[in-house]
Amino acid sequence: MAVLAVAALIALALLTAKPVAPVETFVVLPSADGHTGAVVVERGEKRQLLNEPYAASRSTDGDIQHLSAAAVDRAYGRTLHSLPSRPASFLLYFITGTDELTDESRQELDKVLAALRARPLPDVLVIGHTDTMGDALANDQLSAQRAERVKGFLIGIGIPGERIRIAGRGERELLVPTADEVDEPRNRRVEINVR
Amino acid sequence: MRASLAAFLFWLSAAALAADAGEIKLVHGRAHLERGGERLALRVGMPVREADRVVTGADGTVGITFADNSLLSIGPNSDFAIERYVFDSTTHVGEFDSRLSKGSLAGVSGKIVKQSPEAMRVHTPSAIMGVRGTDFVVQVGDAKR
Numbered sequence: 001m002a003v004l005a006v007a008a009l010i011a012l013a014l015l016t017a018k019p020v021a022p023v024e025t026f027v028v029l030p031s032a033d034g035h036t037g038a039v040v041v042e043r044g045e046k047r048q049l050l051n052e053p054y055a056a057s058r059s060t061d062g063d064i065q066h067l068s069a070a071a072v073d074r075a076y077g078r079t080l081h082s083l084p085s086r087p088a089s090f091l092l093y094f095i096t097g098t099d100e101l102t103d104e105s106r107q108e109l110d111k112v113l114a115a116l117r118a119r120p121l122p123d124v125l126v127i128g129h130t131d132t133m134g135d136a137l138a139n140d141q142l143s144a145q146r147a148e149r150v151k152g153f154l155i156g157i158g159i160p161g162e163r164i165r166i167a168g169r170g171e172r173e174l175l176v177p178t179a180d181e182v183d184e185p186r187n188r189r190v191e192i193n194v195r
Numbered sequence: 196m197r198a199s200l201a202a203f204l205f206w207l208s209a210a211a212l213a214a215d216a217g218e219i220k221l222v223h224g225r226a227h228l229e230r231g232g233e234r235l236a237l238r239v240g241m242p243v244r245e246a247d248r249v250v251t252g253a254d255g256t257v258g259i260t261f262a263d264n265s266l267l268s269i270g271p272n273s274d275f276a277i278e279r280y281v282f283d284s285t286t287h288v289g290e291f292d293s294r295l296s297k298g299s300l301a302g303v304s305g306k307i308v309k310q311s312p313e314a315m316r317v318h319t320p321s322a323i324m325g326v327r328g329t330d331f332v333v334q335v336g337d338a339k340r
Contacts, residue, residue: 022297022336024319029330031303037329040313043322059321076332079270079299082256084220086303087264120220121240123260195260 024059026050027072032086085119087195091175092150094188096133099142099149102185112192113157122159122194126150128168131187132180136170144168150190215242216280217261224271225252248276251298263289265305265315272336273298278318282307291315300333302326 028050030036038051048057048064054072056065073080090112092105101109116122128147130139147166155161176186219241228235229248235241237249237257249257251273258268263282269275274296282289289307293300295317304326308315313325319335 021321023334024321025332025334026322026324027332029332031330037304038327039329039331040325040327041322042325072332076270076299076301076334078256079268079301079332082221082223082258082268082270083301083303084258084260084266084268086266087260121218123218195264 021059025056026058027054027056027067027076029053029072029080085195087193088115089194090115090192092190092192093185094146094190096131096183096185096188097142099145109153113153116154116159116192116194117157119194122163124154124159124164125191125193126154126164126166127191127193128166129173129175129187129189129191130171131184132171132174132178132182140168140170142168143170146188146190150192154192215244215262216247216277216282217243217259217265219243219257220260221256221258221268223256224254226250226255226257226269243277245277245280248274250274261291261305263287263291263305263307265291265307266303267293268301270299270301273300275300286310289314292318294318295333295335296320297335299335301331302333303330304328 026039026041028036028039030053036051036053038049041048041050041057043059050057050064054067054069056067058065092109092112093102094100095102126147128143128145130143144166147168151164151166154164174187175189176184178184178187219237219239222237222239226237227250228237228241229250230246243259249269251257251269251271253271255271256268258266260266261280262284275298276294278294279290279292287306287310289310291307291314300317304315308326308328312327315326317324317326317333319333324333
């Protein structure tokens with residue numbers, strides 16, 4: 001009987017014992033462009049706003065803590081370094097009426113290709129544009145041709161074709177707004193969006 | 196640059212590929228994906244969806260880029276799940292609920308949050324974090340010193 005009572009007590013103790021909850025930490029970091037946004041941490045009734053760089057909320061502390069950049073890097077460096085590359089965007093410019101890059105953009109192309117090569121499996125969208133010289137239909141074709149040309153450069157550095165989507169926007173999306181029939185070098189461009 | 200229209204076209208075509216939430220961009224060490232009771236090996240380029248769970252070992256880390264340009268990385272010894280992911284590439288309206296049951300998670304918010312602050316949420320065993328456009332880290336359990 002006594003053995004049973006002891007067993008019952010042990011069972012009761014096991015059932016009611018609370019497991020120790022893991023410590024939870026939330027930290028706001030400055031972003032790559034230096035700007036710091038905010039997070040709101042809700043724990044039951046409590047709501048904490050973290051809106052300063054390295055402000056931290058811990059389940060074991062009542063108040064907001066302020067960590068150092070070095071402490072964050074020590075504790076979470078491995079995780080942080082595994083973030084994928086930020087999406088990026090590049091512009092290349094063309095000689096009027098053609099799908100040939102300007103001399104300047106031909107040099108720029110090497111930098112762009114190097115940046116793309118550094119990404120393990122890039123997802124690319126190439127959008128071609130023209131200025132307002134010539135008729136709209138011809139410009140649709142020219143913009144698509146420019147995008148196609150750039151796609152060729154990307155395939156040339158080993159990016160699989162199925163990961164590159166292209167579009168030609170003709171003269172619909174001028175970078176620099178102009179009247180019709182205006183020769184504007186900055187509108188003769190291809191946009192490369194990568195992520 | 197007319198980034199918004201370009202972005203619109205980009206994500207429109209991305210959405211046409213599949214109703215995927217995102218794509219695995221980086222895998223190091225031991226890590227796997229659990230989907231519908233199945234255990235799948237992780238590889239770069241693999242799409243991730245709602246209800247997927249990523250589990251990492253002591254040397255494992257995984258990086259994911261989402262359709263709205265949110266970025267996440269899952270650190271070693273972690274258990275992370277995508278509970279809900281909805282993103283409209285035209286309006287940028289969306290909801291992103293994820294759960295970190297243990298381990299560590301780093302993130303950069305994307306277009307969903309830009310459109311509706313706090314529509315990206317990370318759930319942990321005892322709290323919910325709403326993201327208002329920022330980079331962040333979450334840790335459940337002791338961090339590696």
